[in-house]
Amino acid sequence: MVLKVFFPSCCSSAESGILVGRWLSEQNSAVILAVVHFPFIPVQVKQYLSEVQRVTKVSLSVLGSWSNSKQETEENLSKFLEDLGTIFSHEPWIQISKEGNSKFWSCSTLQKHSNNPKEEEVILIYYDQRKVMLSHLHPPLDTATSTDHDASKLSAIFHTVAKSKILFMTDRYDDGPIKLTHWQSDGVEASIIVELMKQASVPACLALCLLLDLLNTFPWCFCRVLKFWPLSFLWSKLSTCEQLGHRLQHLQVISSNKKAQTQTQFMRKANIFVSLLIDVALGILLMSWLYRKNRIGHLADTLIPVADHVAEELQDLLQWLMGAPAGLKMNRALDQVLGRFFLYHIHLWISYIHLMSPFIEMILWYVGLSACLGLTVALCILSDIIALLTFHIYCFYVYGARLYCLKIYGLSSLWRLFRGKKWNVLRQRVDSCSYDLDQLFIGTLLFTILLFLLPTTALYYLVFTLLRLLVVIVQGLIHLLVDLIDSLPLYSILLRLCRSYRLAAGVKFRVLEQQDGKPLRLLMQINPLSYGSVVQTYRLPTYSCYPKDSWTSLCKKLFLGELIYPWKHKGEKQD
Template identity: 65%
Template sequence: MVLKVFFPQCCNRADSGLLVGRWISGHDSAVVLAVIHYPFIPGQVKQYVQKMQAQSGVELSVLGSWSLPKDGQEGMESFLRDLSTIFPQERWLQINRELGKTGFTCQVVHRDQNGKVVQREAKKKVEGGDEEVEEEEEEKVIFVHYEQKKVMFSQLHPVENGVPHPTTDPPSELRQMFRTVASSAPLFFLDRYDDGPLKSTHWQTEGREASIIVELLKQASVPLCLLIGWLLSVWSWICNLRVFSLFPLRFLSSKLSTCVQLSYRSEHMRTLSSRTPAAGHAHFMRKANMVVSFLVDVSLGMLLVWWLYRDEHISMLANALLPAAEHVAKELEELLQWLMGAPAGLKMNRALDQVLGRFFLYHIHLWISYVHLMSPFVEGILWYGGLSACFGLTFALSLLSDMVALLTFHIYCFYVYGARLYCLKIYGLSSLWRLFRGKKWNVLRQRVDSCSYDLDQLFIGTLLFTILLFLLPTTALYYLVFTLLRLVVVLFQGVLHLSVDFINSFPLFALGLRLTRHHRLAEGVKFRVLCEEPGTALHLLMEINPLKCSTVVQTYRTPTYSCYPRDSWAALVKKLFVGELVYPWRHKTTKTD
């Protein structure tokens, strides 16, 4: 039988006294949390342990005695051994450390309910009518040394590959040990500077660790949260006005990236300004990641504002925007003129080619007129739009995405026209191809059934099939060119959306915690032999395995309205081939708690 004792490293050289800790239920293990030093009164120790048990909710008890010989304390070991009658326990640990040795010796004393020492009985083995007495194996003790501060602040995460999950399976021995140390914070408030009758040794014996900056931030966060809550209530009242629920405004707010980002940040502010404290480690990490993400976002936005309004960069951008739009329109005109001729030596349908080319050229002229009409207001729009970066870089990127969508609206129109015309011909050809094979599409059953056609139907079908087939190359060429232009614009907007999503969801706080305080995010533990001296127990050192950086990002990534491809790449290629409208980037709305 093996008894494991989790012993804090800070108590290796503590003065003689009593061991306070907890027996782990369901396992032959004990967690030592502190050593209470002599002199003490046993009644005061009992009251102190009961008080700490009520405050922490942990079943604390006096596990045994700890003896470290010093000059003038020759009878201390026998005195501590006799205290086992005052603190009734089924098992009493008598841990001794000799000077000049690294290891400990431990004797386990078993007592009954009346406090009497129970001698371990021998086992009887019957073989062939004869009784043979076989001595019971002596109970072995293994000391597992741990760093109390690291275990205190560590969060043990569930690991895959067969390791039990804490919410669905019973807690393991190691998880109970971590939970015991983390829940025993009130026990560590007693340090050597207190004037109380008891003195103890633990990880905060030299004084409580605290940060003045953190305490000041806690005090300042209360009025700040009240102010943010009031501003959010005003903002919610404005958003709930009936005028914003009308069709045009509701439709625009759902399509504009700036409005979506504003709604997302408002949800963040509501979560951060709530008066309810963080419930659990996951909720705390989520709030901390939101705060760091918001601060980084605003800092990058202020840097952008500083660059925009320095040396008249906005005027330079406004003066360059109109020539750039005219240059794009000129390139599109040249492209259409090339398509209306003999592109790459291909022979197109002359009549359809001229109709489509003039139709698209007319739209380009309309767009150039629109750009010239808006040119006096471009600088003002950029000046006031640049102020949105004060709310964060994500707002500036979202506004840039909306401006790109508006400036390339003619390309979108070209793509829609070409895709609809191409899709109509593809579906017409597929339907007429089924006519030649004596089949038709059953709308009710959503399948292809056999069908008989008369001669007139076959003649008309053949005529239409021939017309659509010979007109398809011209339409397909226009569709291909404008689809490529549309995909370039969509790719640029996708990069902007992914950048916004990265800033919103990347767990900067968790990753920084992993890099600077890697023990805070634990994936498991590893053990190595610390000491194995003759005449002493086996001593192991427990070290914490930190989470991998990729696991940290995956675990603590903040849910957001991420932009993801709606379909797989194969489905996208199929839609492009048949001419269906493709919107590869979408807003995935995820409700947060």
């Protein structure tokens, strides 16, 4: 059976001593964690390992010996190894020593307590202990390329190194009976700097926590007021209110005193914090751009002419529809009634815009201040402004759709009358029915009227549906951008870009040296998680919109004249 020894590359220059680690019997593997230097007292080593094992719940033991030929002679060391094999009775006893001037180390096993010692084939695997310690191994997304058994082997190695954190708090520079070498042995100065920065950041963290507590208590009082009818209706319809509620939930998650128990919870909090930070930074940049060179005033001055131009274009469109559009022969009476009805609404809308024109600059001034809450809030306000400015188009679409839908359902009901059928409301099915002569005459008359009035109604419905879909597409693009900013795991992406080993998808092995009669030497390298997998794994949940209907259902609703809302908020029930 092949014996696999995972040896940390940071211990290659360590002084001679014993190897401390964990033995994985089910895998016939040994994970070396640290080197204990000579001289030491065996009793103290056992006491220290038992204390570490009690805290970390990881079974640590002395697995073998480490010999640095530069400092010790082989004769004295071999005698000492026999005594160590008696004191620390681990089978097999691993012996790692340097081979002359070679840059690699030899590895052999010793079985003193076995009656039939077997020569095992040894594979010495070097690994970067710091990267394995700080990385988080993700389960494989594609089960076709990796089995659960292989993933469990890797997770056992990563789990051993990660859970042995308390072992790495002692290094060769500490005053104590045990001198260790591991991945933190050469970083004492950097560790001191980090600890000083942590101590200096305590007042800033306390101030931030107090501020978040105030923001955390304010929404509860505010949400109680919003439960009443007028405000609750506006809160559910305006995307700005939905986005503010979503961001308040994020603030509650960040300001929570509950410590993250798992890596996933920590990454979620970090992603939310970075998302909020970048969102607010982009919003402040937008606000500074708006208030520079009086861009708010220029925007207010151009808003009224643009609204007038849109109204004029709609009037010209209605005048075209009231004539002979594309040479089509329409019902003149119905055409004139619908055209004047819609022209009157446009006249009311123009009057409303001109009535609000003195206050538009002031409204835009205060709306621009909301950008300090984040770019997503500013985009949601823009979406709501577009919805308010195109409210007359929405009304035209609703009027046309209801009238068209009424005629479609009327024609379908009258068509069933000619075939001797009727719709059974109780059983929700079409049943046979006998009609008398008067009913057939009235049905034929109504069917003829609706059929000849349908082209005029369908033309108005088609035009205003296209205008409505144009507005919906613009709002949908804005909502997609808001959803991208809200859900994108920016911290995870930055971590993947700067410290790719922190998000591990697996490992790969590179052959360092392979010679007959000598152990195979491999280098274990971490395979980072792909960017697509990072986004898929750590994507933040959002309130935002997603398609409500399929393309088939959407086309069916358009044909029947039913009102369409191409997106809906997450959490709403499907109709």
